[in-house]
Amino acid sequence: MPEVPVTVPFLDLRVPAEEQAELLAVVTRVLNHGRLVMGPEVSAFEERVARACNRVHAVGVGSGTDALWLGLRALGIGPGDEVITTPLSWVASSNAIVLTGAEPVFADIGDDLNLDPASIPALITSRTRAILFVDFTGHMADAAALEAVAANHGLLLVEDGSQAFGARVDGRPCGSVGDLSGISHNPMKVLGALGEAGSVLTNDGEVRERLTTLRYAGTPDRQTCIEPSLNGRLDTLQAAVLLARLDRVSDAVTARRAHAIRYDAGLREPVATPMRSPRFDDVFYTYTVQCPRRDELRSHLAESGIETKIQHPQLIPQQPAFTDFRRRCPRAEHLVTRILSLPMSERLSTDQVDTVIDAVNTFYR
Numbered sequence: 227m228p229e230v231p232v233t234v235p236f237l238d239l240r241v242p243a244e245e246q247a248e249l250l251a252v253v254t255r256v257l258n259h260g261r262l263v264m265g266p267e268v269s270a271f272e273e274r275v276a277r278a279c280n281r282v283h284a285v286g287v288g289s290g291t292d293a294l295w296l297g298l299r300a301l302g303i304g305p306g307d308e309v310i311t312t313p314l315s316w317v318a319s320s321n322a323i324v325l326t327g328a329e330p331v332f333a334d335i336g337d338d339l340n341l342d343p344a345s346i347p348a349l350i351t352s353r354t355r356a357i358l359f360v361d362f363t364g365h366m367a368d369a370a371a372l373e374a375v376a377a378n379h380g381l382l383l384v385e386d387g388s389q390a391f392g393a394r395v396d397g398r399p400c401g402s403v404g405d406l407s408g409i410s411h412n413p414m415k416v417l418g419a420l421g422e423a424g425s426v427l428t429n430d431g432e433v434r435e436r437l438t439t440l441r442y443a444g445t446p447d448r449q450t451c452i453e454p455s456l457n458g459r460l461d462t463l464q465a466a467v468l469l470a471r472l473d474r475v476s477d478a479v480t481a482r483r484a485h486a487i488r489y490d491a492g493l494r495e496p497v498a499t500p501m502r503s504p505r506f507d508d509v510f511y512t513y514t515v516q517c518p519r520r521d522e523l524r525s526h527l528a529e530s531g532i533e534t535k536i537q538h539p540q541l542i543p544q545q546p547a548f549t550d551f552r553r554r555c556p557r558a559e560h561l562v563t564r565i566l567s568l569p570m571s572e573r574l575s576t577d578q579v580d581t582v583i584d585a586v587n588t589f590y591r
């Protein structure tokens with residue numbers, strides 16, 4: 227079959243000319259001051275992102291994976307510990323647990339595709355130390371319910387806010403929930419750099435100290451190694467880009483929400499649009515619907531030049547690296563056959579959204 231030209235890309239990471247001019251000026255400023263490692267933009271970004279996330283401290287790191295791995299280590303999680311988490315996420319959230327030496331224990335998810343707080347208590351053992359939840363698709367998990375479970379059982383609570391920067395639940399921002407939050411700023415995310423980057427957020431000054439040690443070879447003074455670790459610092463250049471992009475992120479979220487409202491209104495049965503509730507302000511990292519005959523719909527859309535994605539087609543407990551931690555998650559196993567992410571970004575036009583809506587509705591007619 228001949229290649230169909232893409233009319234609606236899933237994601238377009240090209241930088242528009244107007245933003246290019248702004249970013250080039252930012253890069254020039256950094257090239258001129260020359261502090262390419264831990265320059266002033268790193269601490270300026272840490273202050274801004276902490277404020278945006280209602281946290282006392284932010285620590286800039288090399289990626290979202292570093293943020294979660296170093297964050298768990300800074301909380302003292304390691305060999306012999308169990309961490310309850312979600313089976314439906316990018317594998318990085320569970321990799322972070324395994325990399326500390328702890329074991330991931332997979333609970334089930336709800337119709338919002340997030341960790342279901344009610345599925346957690348049955349999995350708690352004497353070794354359980356923490357719950358790591360994800361704000362999946364840019365929709366916050368139910369923070370109050372997760373906090374209640376963690377508090378009742380004396381567990382630490384860790385947020386993976388990688389997909390939801392700018393989202394809120396009950397007025398509380400992504401990055402503010404639990405003992406510590408990790409956020410990815412890779413270029414695909416809602417607040418993305420031009421390369422790999424991440425933030426760790428906490429209110430605890432001692433945890434912050436441990437994080438600054440862990441992100442640079444385990445050296446509190448940059449000389450004496452007290453605990454082997456990686457070099458996971460945030461680049462000055464990426465921090466400078468993130469600072470500039472922080473000023474644009476609310477416009478981007480506004481555009482994404484407008485597209486989501488258009489999808490919600492236009493898509494017909496049997497497609498289930500993302501769950502909405504007045505408690506939640508979503509940022510639509512992805513616009514993920516649930517639908518029957520998902521794979522056929524996906525092929526139909528591809529033939530119309532519309533790119534879609536399944537995030538993520540393989541549940542983490544079914545990944546080859548996680549065979550030791552395999553566990554049945556019936557809701558997740560069902561939902562993973564029905565989820566489909568439609569094109570979503572601030573760069574989409576209204577016409578492109580309408581093209582997708584028509585193509586989906588035509589498939590089921």
Ligand SMILES: *Cc1c(COP(=O)(O)O)cnc(C)c1O
Pocket residue numbers: 289290291292315316318319360386388389410411412422423424
């Ligand atoms: C992107 C992502 C990560 C990993 O972030 P990187 O910066 O790519 O390492 C972790 N968790 C979730 C839920 C993500 O979407």
